[in-house]
Amino acid sequence: MDVFVQLILNGIMLGSMYAIIAVGLTLIFGIVRVVNFAHGEFLMIGMYAVYLLSKHFGLHPYVSAVPVIVLLFVVGALVQRFIIQKLLNADEHIQIFATVGLSTALINLALIVFGADLYSVESPAVRQSIAMGPFTVLVGHLVIFACAIALVAGLHTFMQTTPLGRAIRATAQNRNAAMLMGVRVERIYIISFGLGAACVGLASALIMPIYPVSPTIGTYFVLTAFVVVVLGGMRSMVGAFFGAMIIGIVDSLSGYYIAPDLKEVVYFAIFLAILIFKPTGLFGFGRGTE
Amino acid sequence: MKRFIRVALAAGLMASAGSAIAQVKIGALYPFSGGLALLGDESFRGLELAIEERNAAGGLKGQQMQIVKGDAVDPNQAVGEARRLTSVEKVPVVFGTYSSSLSIAATQVAELAGVPYFELGAISDPITERGFKNVYRSNPTAKDFANRMIDAIGEAIAPALGADVKALKVAIVHEDSLYGQTVTGYQVARAKEKGITIVETLPYSAKSVDLTPVILRLKSAGVDVVLQTSYQNDTVLFFRQMKEQGLKLKAIMGAGGGYSLRDTMTAIGAANMEGALNLDFTQYKTNAKAAPGIDAFVAKYKAKYGTEPRSGHSLANYMGAKVFFDAMAAAKDYSGPAIREAVMKVDIPAGTTPTGWGAKFNEQGQNTRVAPFIMQWQGGELVTVFPAEAAVTKMKTGVGTN
Numbered sequence: 092m093d094v095f096v097q098l099i100l101n102g103i104m105l106g107s108m109y110a111i112i113a114v115g116l117t118l119i120f121g122i123v124r125v126v127n128f129a130h131g132e133f134l135m136i137g138m139y140a141v142y143l144l145s146k147h148f149g150l151h152p153y154v155s156a157v158p159v160i161v162l163l164f165v166v167g168a169l170v171q172r173f174i175i176q177k178l179l180n181a182d183e184h185i186q187i188f189a190t191v192g193l194s195t196a197l198i199n200l201a202l203i204v205f206g207a208d209l210y211s212v213e214s215p216a217v218r219q220s221i222a223m224g225p226f227t228v229l230v231g232h233l234v235i236f237a238c239a240i241a242l243v244a245g246l247h248t249f250m251q252t253t254p255l256g257r258a259i260r261a262t263a264q265n266r267n268a269a270m271l272m273g274v275r276v277e278r279i280y281i282i283s284f285g286l287g288a289a290c291v292g293l294a295s296a297l298i299m300p301i302y303p304v305s306p307t308i309g310t311y312f313v314l315t316a317f318v319v320v321v322l323g324g325m326r327s328m329v330g331a332f333f334g335a336m337i338i339g340i341v342d343s344l345s346g347y348y349i350a351p352d353l354k355e356v357v358y359f360a361i362f363l364a365i366l367i368f369k370p371t372g373l374f375g376f377g378r379g380t381e
Numbered sequence: 382m383k384r385f386i387r388v389a390l391a392a393g394l395m396a397s398a399g400s401a402i403a404q405v406k407i408g409a410l411y412p413f414s415g416g417l418a419l420l421g422d423e424s425f426r427g428l429e430l431a432i433e434e435r436n437a438a439g440g441l442k443g444q445q446m447q448i449v450k451g452d453a454v455d456p457n458q459a460v461g462e463a464r465r466l467t468s469v470e471k472v473p474v475v476f477g478t479y480s481s482s483l484s485i486a487a488t489q490v491a492e493l494a495g496v497p498y499f500e501l502g503a504i505s506d507p508i509t510e511r512g513f514k515n516v517y518r519s520n521p522t523a524k525d526f527a528n529r530m531i532d533a534i535g536e537a538i539a540p541a542l543g544a545d546v547k548a549l550k551v552a553i554v555h556e557d558s559l560y561g562q563t564v565t566g567y568q569v570a571r572a573k574e575k576g577i578t579i580v581e582t583l584p585y586s587a588k589s590v591d592l593t594p595v596i597l598r599l600k601s602a603g604v605d606v607v608l609q610t611s612y613q614n615d616t617v618l619f620f621r622q623m624k625e626q627g628l629k630l631k632a633i634m635g636a637g638g639g640y641s642l643r644d645t646m647t648a649i650g651a652a653n654m655e656g657a658l659n660l661d662f663t664q665y666k667t668n669a670k671a672a673p674g675i676d677a678f679v680a681k682y683k684a685k686y687g688t689e690p691r692s693g694h695s696l697a698n699y700m701g702a703k704v705f706f707d708a709m710a711a712a713k714d715y716s717g718p719a720i721r722e723a724v725m726k727v728d729i730p731a732g733t734t735p736t737g738w739g740a741k742f743n744e745q746g747q748n749t750r751v752a753p754f755i756m757q758w759q760g761g762e763l764v765t766v767f768p769a770e771a772a773v774t775k776m777k778t779g780v781g782t783n
Contacts, residue, residue, distance in 0.1 A: 211648040303614070312590060343593065344594075
């Protein structure tokens with residue numbers, strides 16, 4: 092029983108990490124309607140930025156979240172402005188190839204600049220485990236969990252209550268109608284893509300104390316993030332959050348009770364089942380219900 | 382002016398005549414560029430130092446050795462470069478290769494061309510298990526590593542713990558690509574031979590971002606000793622999460638991969654890596670009594686390249702190259718059959734070379750006198766702890782701070 096509870100706890104913590112990454116992916120996919128395969132590489136850029144800030148300026152990873160979020164917003168906005176914008180009316184395959192190409196280019200760029208070595212930051216306080224009775228949770232994981240909830244709640248409120256949020260939702264629902272209503276769609280896309288990337292900026296500051304960075308670190312997280320996005324209904328951030336929790340818990344339980352190397356099989360099976368039986372996702376509200 | 386030209390011509394003629402008579406080409410096939418370049422180049426440095434040493438002492442049969450490099454970035458290019466070396470450059474022998482997949486590809490070309498191929502660093506067993514007549518290997522194979530890990534439980538770990546080897550609960554944890562599966566396969570077979578019970582065999586993906594299920598399984602099973610076959614990222618994750626989940630092991634042992642790299646130790650922290658055992662090519666904190674010449678090698682290396690050796694690969698290549706140069710010198714010519722005859726006569730006892738290995742080749746061309754040493758992380762340094770004659774310090778028990 093103890094092990095079971097510990098596994099659930101670990102699953103929730105793992106889920107929060109996926110949630111923050113998947114929320115950004117959901118934003119980009121739900122609004123710009125582009126599948127961003129370079130999302131993991133944004134994470135990689137963010138983590139290297141956190142590493143450099145910590146090494147050269149002695150910033151704690153959590154403090155460096157602020158500049159890194161801004162940096163990633165700019166990176167996202169630039170990618171949208173100079174790559175995706177030009178392909179908005181192109182075929183979906185072309186957009187996918189563009190982001191896949193960007194991803195490969197960024198990984199190799201990192202290999203040239205940083206080499207294949209691992210870099211990590213020293214932050215022992217974050218890696219301290221807290222004992223709660225027989226169970227242990229990492230301080231860093233608790234922070235991620237809190238941030239994930241705050242992020243989803245914050246973005247949800249932003250979308251529902253602010254004029255910019257309304258414009259974003261309008262654009263997501265119908266690009267042409269929004270344009271006719273005077274929404275500057277291209278600007279909305281740049282902002283949305285920037286926001287999606289900024290979420291990854293937050294994720295990188297939170298993850299860096301726990302995982303060392305290497306050029307391929309993004310590929311470790313992003314495939315799972317895609318599963319989460321689909322599970323969450325593609326366009327819903329709250330859906331993505333709960334989707335991430337489910338994947339985290341499934342990952343943790345199947346790794347223990349079935350086999351560690353089969354956990355991917357389990358959640359990809361869930362992924363396929365959802366695509367077949369409920370293509371709008373577990374929390375899918377259908378197309379156009381953002 | 383006329384006189385100057387005449388002198389210059391004469392000097393040029395002499396120089397070219399000299400090189401035409403007294404040079405023998407040596408093919409050196411390594412990944413010099415691309416993702417494997419760092420350790421490929423490190424491996425090559427061992428060969429280069431061995432050649433310089435030999436040339437300074439008069440060369441091979443009175444001929445100076447001249448290196449012809451081949452850059453094998455991937456298996457396709459390894460084949461292309463092996464063809465160029467054997468048919469265009471017409472080198473009599475090829476040395477290589479660091480990476481197993483490159484070696485498997487290149488050795489096929491050399492075998493067909495009838496050119497002797499000396500492997501100094503790739504560990505995949507099939508390289509010398511395909512019935513080739515011209516392929517020889519001086520370094521230990523994956524199977525040697527796996528067997529040695531299992532043997533070490535009985536010979537080194539159990540005595541250090543003061544425990545009965547049959548009473549120890551041993552688990553194997555490995556990444557699930559071909560590398561991890563191959564090593565684990567050999568380990569399981571050896572454990573059966575030795576009567577050691579493996580209570581858990583847990584494969585995982587090296588790209589996994591959470592290994593707590595693995596660690597909780599080990600915890601539930603009350604495991605004492607873990608053997609891990611891993612890359613770098615997963616080693617870091619495993620050690621960090623082992624600490625977080627409070628898994629207390631009596632010993633943990635890896636084989637190269639993530640365990641040998643200083644970056645791994647830095648990322649995990651010296652205190653948490655303390656006590657981790659590692660089996661790898663001979664490293665530099667080894668007792669020179671069991672590896673005579675190791676200090677001289679390091680001195681030569683520093684004099685030439687201006688840094689400490691970056692890994693044990695250069696030393697392994699240096700040792701192997703010297704063994705094969707002696708065989709070449711003893712052969713009546715450099716033809717396949719003559720080299721084979723000479724290599725089969727090689728008989729160097731263990732403990733007399735800079736790596737501490739001996740040399741005695743079986744019919745398949747594999748060196749059978751290779752016993753990798755066991756090292757341990759102590760105070761942020763990787764030091765040799767077993768066997769006793771190679772050890773620089775005593776083996777510790779326990780892992781990390783749990």
